[in-house]
Amino acid sequence: MKLDQIISFLETNSIPFQVNSTNTITSYKPASLKNVIENGIYFIMGDINISNINNSIIFTSEAKNESINATNISISVTNPQLTHYKLCGVFAEKRKANIHETAIIDKDAVIGNNVYIGPYCVLEKCVIGDNVVLNSHVVIYNNTEINDKVFIDSNSCIGASGLAWIWDEDGNRIMQPQLGGVIVEADCHIATDVTIVKGSLSENTWIGKGTVIAHGTKIGHGAQVGTNVHMANNVSLAGNAEIGDRTFLGSASIISSNIKIPHNTIVGAGAMVNKNFDEEFCTLAGIPAKVLKRENYKNKPKGAPKPFN
DSSP states (O other): OBHHHHHHHHHHTTOOOEESOOOOSOBOEEOBTTBOOTTEEEEOOSSOOOTTOOSOEEEESSSSOTTSOTTSEEEEOSOHHHHHHHHHGGGSOOOOSEEOTTOEEOTTOEEOSSOEEOTTOEEOSEEEOTTOEEOTTOEEOTTEEEOTTOEEOTTOEEEEOOOOEEEOTTSOEEEOOOOOEEEEOTTOEEOTTOEEEOOSSSOEEEEOTTOEEOTTOEEOTTOEEOTTOEEOTTOEEOTTOEEOTTOEEOTTOEEOTTOEEOTTOEEOTTOEEOSOOOOSSEEEETTTTEEEEESGGGSOOTTSOOOOO
16 A cells, blocks of 8 residues: 555545655555564554664654654554554455355355355354355354344354253253344454353343454353453353443453443453442452452553543
């Protein structure tokens, strides 16, 4: 992407900017400070050593940044990180609509428009919305509804049966049948090896709009997950837990059954939440979890985006 294309992107997306160069020859691509390359597109915020960046574009919040050497092009914007993320989206791989010949799809499944279904996917009687991407080996069980623009990565399973049982008078295990379903709202991103268990009886397990679920996370029967929730890798969400909107669940955190987490909560990595909390904008940590911080939107936490308020 050349500078004039980047400028056009900023103008199209109504992002105010100031640029210090008119070079339109070189092509640039997104890059990370973890692996610096020439002709990269970077963003900087705060006091960061960027002396090793050359011949690149750098988004900055300062109209004039003395730390940027003359070989680079600086573009000042209000939020460099947000601008960088939006621009990187232009480079993201986009699947073309296709149903792979190895996919197994129930005759009563409802498939929307512009859907990609990858190799060896299995779809039972379910509903798939428009612009959905299912990468290889995804399994979608009966009574599952996947809404528009949901992305599900390989080896994830939506609508599996959970385990609920009691002992009878003779010490035999009596299983409760699993008869419910799963609803995944629009714009969700579900990574690899995620399992979402269906509701046990008349309820549905519910995943709210815009939620992102990282690799290896397991969600129990009847759980209710709000909008724009983030679950990091290997989160365990027990049956009928309720997660408030815009909550961030750290890696390997555990939420016990029937526990309610308020909106805008951060749960630290490895924490175990076994009681209800009522106050929003708190950070919980520890085993068992306790309130570590209040008004968590005032500062950016380590390893998580700054809460939206």
